[in-house]
Amino acid sequence: MTFAWYGHLKDLKTAPLWIAIALSWSIAFFEYCFQVPANRLGFQYFSLPQLKVLQEIITMLVFAGFSVAYMKVPVTRNYFFAAMLLAGAAYLIFSEKRTS
Template sequence: MPTILLLIASNLFMTIAWYWHLKGGMEKPILLVILISWSIALVEYCFAVPANRIGYAGGWSPGQLKIAQEAIALIVFAGFMVTFLGEPLHWRHLAAFACIMAGVAFLFLGR
């Protein structure tokens, strides 16, 4: 459970670092946006690295850690896209997410 919680926190910061400037930040100079994003991403790494170490020490394979991170990233991004960017979810988003979740199931099957 600590691995999942840390990955969620990591992905919250990652999503903000990558996409915050798309709404209300487009007029800022790109160098400033990069520096702000790097600062936010530093916090993201402070959650991601321990998440991966704890997960690996707990018996997760690197592939399982990566696919779990990707699934969490999609969930976090979907919420960010709807709440912050104001874009609606479509059936295509759900279908793509189902494909990713199938990948998660394949890597965790039999574990």
């Protein structure tokens, strides 16, 4: 999703908007084909809030790598603070017992 949402900002700057939209949706479609079954499987083991926090952590890790490696955005201390907050969120949400 990261590439579908942000890759066009670098690669398709001069392309018409409809091309960026079509390309982004075609990339996103394949990710959804993996994400939906993964959520169904994951929901057997994790609660809905746990799945969401896990998804956000994975998304932020992928985004951080993408922004540094592909978009050449420098790492700042805020990246590390954000990572610590996500680790705290994971701790809090995974320390709860699943009720369903």
